[in-house]
Amino acid sequence: MDLDRHPLAHLRRQHHWSMNDLASLIRAEARRRGLRSGVDRNRIWLWETGRTTPSEESQSLLADVLGIPDADLRRLGWPGWLPAFETPALFSPSGSRAVLREVQVTRMDRRSFLVLSSSALVEMAADWARIEPRHLDQALGGRSVDEELLQWLEQRSGELRALATGPHPQVSGLIDAHLNTTVDLIAQDRYTAAAGRRLHAVAAELAHCAAWQRFDADRHADAQCHWQAAVHAAHQAGDRDLAAVALSDLAYQATWLSRPADAVRALGHARSRTRTPAARSLLDVRLARACAVLQDTQGTQRALASAENELERIRPQETPPVVSWMSMADVNADAGRCWLDLGDPDRAAAAIDAGLGELQPRRSRTKAVFLTYRAEGALHGRDASAAAADARAALDTALESGAARCVDLVSSLISRLDDRTEQPMVELREYARERLAT
Structure with a gap:
């Protein structure tokens, strides 16, 4: 399937414009203003592949072609002002229902860019952090759902x-079916x-699982849609930790897709309302990852230290299922990725080794990712044999897990x-070549 990897490509497809068509429209708008524009097909391609950003004048001309006010350009920035992103719903019963209904829509989504812009992601996290759930004060008409x-x-x-944590490809359809049933109820x-709070809690848990299924399949826009639904449903259920974890998943996705600054801002809001040490430890680890990509050594160290401190305070009987898997294995291995990003391969190797040694066997997707990181670390140390062995093991594990995201990581x-x-x-x-050909 042909994918639109940039919102501008998505808009062109909607309007049935080729790159040449859009360039001609921009040049025509320039002539209408008494200006000259050098925008051509190649310039449009550079914009859509992220190799260059349009000048202010070109953005203004494009905005006129699309009927977008200039004020939006200044407020949202490129490419956030393009009308291809979704607007976050309000944290209210009606807003949350609209978001949950969206995950039921079956459509051929050609977009692989994220449906929430940078500002929208941070805005949603900030709104959730400050708005308390509205309690359903009375039974809502008709026959009640029974116990x-x-x-x-x-x-x-x-x-x-x-x-969903194991290599069970058929589970995705079951999760979707149960989520659809719950949304209908x-x-x-x-x-x-x-009962409404319990229904929303079920919807949040299922939407959260469905999001990870899509993220692992490299269906990023669809994953984002489901994580957003999980945040809303958890909010209506009053489950702060599940909502915060879903927001942190959106932040993790942003870091994975080279948007670490968005992740840092969203995680700050998400952590403000967590209830348990396990949830805070997870958010701290994800903050460390984003800080490391941004080359913020002090921020990375603070976040990792906080993650370890929170982990020591965990009480299993009080830890919600959504973060019950959180352990020192995750802190260590993710710390190793951080040290790789910060240029310290020796420290990275020790941390990843510790993480892999403590990781539960059933977590095959996580193992594939951590083995890939260790292979990368061995390359920094010029140990070709170790790097090849880890890369081979990572590829085998990724293929067995069925997660396209993990296969893509080691293949890259x-x-x-x-x-x-x-x-x-x-x-x-x-x-x-042999393994990927089969």
Whole structure:
């Protein structure tokens, strides 16, 4: 499927414009103003691939073509002002229902850019941090959802969450089916206030699982949509930790897709209302990752120290399921990625080794990612044999997990080794070609 990797490409597709068509429209708008513009097809391509940013004059001309006021250009910046992003819904019962309904829509989404702009992501995190859930003060008409159905939905969502951590490709469809059923029940308004909170809690948990299924499949816009739904549903359920974790997942995605500054800002809001040490530890680790990409050594060290301190305060009986997996293995291995980003491969290797040694065997996707990081660290240390062995293990683990995101990560590392002539690297490339061809 042909993907629109930039919002401008998505808008062109909507209007049935080629790059030449859009360039002609911009030049025509310039002539209307008595100006001359050198925008051509190649310039449009440079904008859409992120190689250059349009000048203020070119953005103004493009805005006129699209009917966008100049004030939006200054307020939102490029490319946030392009009318291809979604506007975050209000944190209210009606707003949350609209977001939950959105995850039920079946559509061929050709967008692979994120549907929330940088400002919108941070705005949503800030809104959630300051707005308390509105309690449903009375039963909402009609026949109430009974206790037996509620218990069944809660039990099934817990079972599906456990299955989603392993290599079970069929679980994605089950999660979607149960999420759709829960959203339908919420929309029918046939429950008491207490039952409504429980229904929203189930919807939040399922939407959160569905988001990770899509993130692992490299379906980033769809993942973002589901994480946004999880934040809203958790908000209506009064589950602060689940909402904060879903916001931190959006931040992690932003870092993964080279938007670490957005992650830092969103995580600041998300952490402000967490309730348990495990949730705070997770958010601290993700903050450390974003700070490391930004080359903020002090910020990285503070965040990692805080993550360890919070981890020591964890009480298993008080830790919600959404972060029950959080452990020193995650802190160590993610710290290793941080030290790699900050140019300290020896410290990175020690941390990743510790993390892999403590990681639960069932967490295959996490293992694939950490093995890829260790392979990258071995390359920094010029140990071709170790790098090749870890890259091979990472590829096997990623393929077994079925997570396209993990396969892409290790494949990208191997593709950067094309100019290496050492025998382990030659054998690794041949092995990768055979494995990826099957």
